[in-house]
Amino acid sequence: MHAEIKAPDGSGRINFARLASMREAGLIVIILALCIAMSFASPHFLTWGNFRAMLMSFSIEGIVVVGMTILLIVGGIDLSVGSVVCFSMVVSGALFLAGLDPWTASLIGIGVSALIGAAMGFFVTIVGLNHFITSLAAMVIVRGLCLVITKGTPLSLFTLPPAFKAIGQGSFHGLPYVIIIFVVVVAIFDFLLRRATAFRKVFYTGSNEKAAQFSGIKTKQVKFWVTVLCSTLAGLAGVIYMARFGAATPTFGAGMELNIIAAAVIGGASLNGGSGTIFGAILGMALLSVVTSSLILLDVSVYWQDMIKGCILLAAVSIDHFLHRKKS
Amino acid sequence: MTETPILEIRGLSKAFGPVKALSDVQFSLRRGEIHALCGENGAGKSTLMNMIAGVLQPDRGEILIDGTAVSIPSPAAAQRLGIALVHQEIALCQDATVAENIYMAAINARRAPLMNFNKLHADAQKVMDLLAPIPVRTKVADLSISNQQLVEIAKALTLDCKVLMLDEPTAALTEGEAQRLFGIVRGLRDRGISVVYISHRMAEIFSLCNRITVFRDGHYVATDPIAESSPDDVVRKMVGREITQLYPDKLAPLEPGRLLLSVEGLSDGDRFADVNLQLRAGEILGIGGLIGAGRSEIAQTICGLRPATSGTVALDGTVLRIRNYSDAVKAGLVYLSEDRKGSGVFLDMPIAANVSALDLGKLTGSLGLLDRKAEDRQATDLTKRLGVRMAGIDARVSTLSGGNQQKVAIARQLSIDPKVIIMDEPTRGIDVGAKVEIHRLLRQLAAKGVGIVVISSELPELIGLCDRVMVVREGRIAGELGADELGEEAIIMLASGVQNSSNQEKQAQNVA
Numbered sequence A: 001m002h003a004e005i006k007a008p009d010g011s012g013r014i015n016f017a018r019l020a021s022m023r024e025a026g027l028i029v030i031i032l033a034l035c036i037a038m039s040f041a042s043p044h045f046l047t048w049g050n051f052r053a054m055l056m057s058f059s060i061e062g063i064v065v066v067g068m069t070i071l072l073i074v075g076g077i078d079l080s081v082g083s084v085v086c087f088s089m090v091v092s093g094a095l096f097l098a099g100l101d102p103w104t105a106s107l108i109g110i111g112v113s114a115l116i117g118a119a120m121g122f123f124v125t126i127v128g129l130n131h132f133i134t135s136l137a138a139m140v141i142v143r144g145l146c147l148v149i150t151k152g153t154p155l156s157l158f159t160l161p162p163a164f165k166a167i168g169q170g171s172f173h174g175l176p177y178v179i180i181i182f183v184v185v186v187a188i189f190d191f192l193l194r195r196a197t198a199f200r201k202v203f204y205t206g207s208n209e210k211a212a213q214f215s216g217i218k219t220k221q222v223k224f225w226v227t228v229l230c231s232t233l234a235g236l237a238g239v240i241y242m243a244r245f246g247a248a249t250p251t252f253g254a255g256m257e258l259n260i261i262a263a264a265v266i267g268g269a270s271l272n273g274g275s276g277t278i279f280g281a282i283l284g285m286a287l288l289s290v291v292t293s294s295l296i297l298l299d300v301s302v303y304w305q306d307m308i309k310g311c312i313l314l315a316a317v318s319i320d321h322f323l324h325r326k327k328s
Numbered sequence B: 001m002t003e004t005p006i007l008e009i010r011g012l013s014k015a016f017g018p019v020k021a022l023s024d025v026q027f028s029l030r031r032g033e034i035h036a037l038c039g040e041n042g043a044g045k046s047t048l049m050n051m052i053a054g055v056l057q058p059d060r061g062e063i064l065i066d067g068t069a070v071s072i073p074s075p076a077a078a079q080r081l082g083i084a085l086v087h088q089e090i091a092l093c094q095d096a097t098v099a100e101n102i103y104m105a106a107i108n109a110r111r112a113p114l115m116n117f118n119k120l121h122a123d124a125q126k127v128m129d130l131l132a133p134i135p136v137r138t139k140v141a142d143l144s145i146s147n148q149q150l151v152e153i154a155k156a157l158t159l160d161c162k163v164l165m166l167d168e169p170t171a172a173l174t175e176g177e178a179q180r181l182f183g184i185v186r187g188l189r190d191r192g193i194s195v196v197y198i199s200h201r202m203a204e205i206f207s208l209c210n211r212i213t214v215f216r217d218g219h220y221v222a223t224d225p226i227a228e229s230s231p232d233d234v235v236r237k238m239v240g241r242e243i244t245q246l247y248p249d250k251l252a253p254l255e256p257g258r259l260l261l262s263v264e265g266l267s268d269g270d271r272f273a274d275v276n277l278q279l280r281a282g283e284i285l286g287i288g289g290l291i292g293a294g295r296s297e298i299a300q301t302i303c304g305l306r307p308a309t310s311g312t313v314a315l316d317g318t319v320l321r322i323r324n325y326s327d328a329v330k331a332g333l334v335y336l337s338e339d340r341k342g343s344g345v346f347l348d349m350p351i352a353a354n355v356s357a358l359d360l361g362k363l364t365g366s367l368g369l370l371d372r373k374a375e376d377r378q379a380t381d382l383t384k385r386l387g388v389r390m391a392g393i394d395a396r397v398s399t400l401s402g403g404n405q406q407k408v409a410i411a412r413q414l415s416i417d418p419k420v421i422i423m424d425e426p427t428r429g430i431d432v433g434a435k436v437e438i439h440r441l442l443r444q445l446a447a448k449g450v451g452i453v454v455i456s457s458e459l460p461e462l463i464g465l466c467d468r469v470m471v472v473r474e475g476r477i478a479g480e481l482g483a484d485e486l487g488e489e490a491i492i493m494l495a496s497g498v499q500n501s502s503n504q505e506k507q508a509q510n511v512a
Ligand SMILES: Nc1ncnc2c1ncn2[C@@H]1O[C@H](COP(=O)(O)OP(=O)(O)OP(=O)(O)O)[C@@H](O)[C@H]1O
Pocket: A327, A328, B016, B017, B019, B020, B021, B039, B040, B041, B042, B043, B044, B045, B046, B047, B048, B088, B389, B390, B391, B398, B399, B400, B401, B402, B403, B404, B429, B431
């Protein structure tokens, strides 16, 4: 009972771990190799400024990746995260402009995001639709709501108090708050996913839902709450974006879901459920981000960038598929 | 007799990473014989079959067909060589109909451009009827596990094969269906087809087969004509020691304790009606009956896994309000599923996590964190007691042999302290030695006051293990047999409904 506080993984044994850690080690090697290669290609690459910029660029998305990974493990998927990030931003921004203080406005923004998750959870567990279709519908509906609320024009929020903007723009002894928040969220959920009983049920449900039911696990509840969690984290990311940009754009976050799902899958999450780690997903995100940054420094046209990222995703998934086939 | 064997294996080895599944084994199959292959769980029987059927590739060694060495790179290649395998694990397309499944292999081989559905249905029904009257337009997902097994066998029968390999075909069947299958297999033998037959049931091996080969721990031990062998002899070769007592001692008469579980007037409005059942502390109650009689449905309804339309379930004198299975687990009532692959184990998760799935609360500390040391200890302890053959408790369940997967599922039921355990075909696919161990564990649990219900299609198990057996026929309790009345014939008679008048009287007495 007390032993687990020390040495998060002293025994080094956890389950999924052996395969997963292989994958994670592989990703780290690839990322390091890319970084070294890039440091020769561009003198700007290996600078703290560039790293900070890279970290900043994926920190906020990284929070969404955490929720998506857990949802993938339970066997779901959420295409609406980009819209929900935007919705949270737009709702908080509009409430602030209507006179609410930004902190309360943000809490409400996160709250309504959670409600969207709850609505999707309802359709998935009670009505019995699948995650893909439900979240596809939510993606379109929520995006529509963003446009309705803003009447299609960006909300300018330069009047946000500095204390609030600091979340997105300030730093603590040179370390941006954005990165601190990101690291804290990742650390908490990575730990919980490995160690907490409640999250173990997520793995059982994703691995074999029927067997989980036959073990007395309320799989519908599990799926419901994981769906809510994913949307809530997207909502959190939304208000941080608002603090960072000092604006709320109704088209923000379109296409973000693809990047996020790609990161989780590159990091080892299976679309069939039952496997995945937060650490791996973050490494997947880091890889995509290093690639983007490299392509920019190498002056590769933006038109090529998406294509290259797509190829990386395909390669990662193919390797995974091949490894699985070899095993069985 | 030096005729070339139709199938011969020489010096075959296969390893999965560090696990040596087979080391330098040999095997020889004569034309027109039924050849039994025996060995403990994890001895490598299924691995050998999979290599002959082209599913796996050997690391070393030769496979000879009709005296010529062949390589079998794929299941399709095996089919072309006239080799058919009925897998131990059911591998049917759940969303396709029975007919489509039966002819999947044949359709694939024929490459006709269009499907003639009427002919397909008629042909499939003809093959299916040899085994059981299952309508071939049903979706496979809607069939019970035993019927799925029959479809799996029918599928192999449509292939025009020289060598038919059956990997534990009767594990999911009851006596009647098994007998029918034996008739078909004998017919095939008489037509010159050679059959490899894997089973853990000694009785059927000795009534069906001509020769027997034993493997132990991935090594070849011996091949003997059945006439020169005996079940004891085979068990000794398999296990490496003598097994003296197959079943633990039963309760002394009149010993059972207080009423533990009492089910009254239970119906589900569909598969069964008006079921009454009483279980006393310390006794092991058996439930027998034919496939499709509704045994599993009754058990699942008692535990809240299926909805009931009427009736009550009382545990320890208090009527339970069971809305779902977790309510039942909380009350101390657990159920072991008969469908190991579908709802019994988490194949891609580690053994330790599989064992602990039923009661995570027990392993959870005050902070809501899982105590993994305790989890490991529990898994190590239980897998050792059940003799699970594995690389380690963090290996995935998918890397275990069928019988060892079943042991993991049982370990999960034993990991908690239930008041009543209902086990649906608990020893399906489990070898003789481990079976003795599991029966002894069940008896020990019963002695500690746990109520145990065992649903089994294996008559010797019902008779040897249980203190009392209830027989279900067409969704109703057909009768009950006390320890002194237990016998294969009595159970079969109740199950099939022949000559049941005297038994009904008996049941009336029992109710009174
Ligand atoms: N994919 C795999 N990865 C790792 N080990 C495996 C794999 N498949 C089988 N094994 C191991 O190979 C050994 C032989 O397994 P096999 O399935 O052939 O046993 P079996 O004789 O059919 O047993 P049973 O009676 O339980 O069906 C076992 O120890 C098993 O754990």
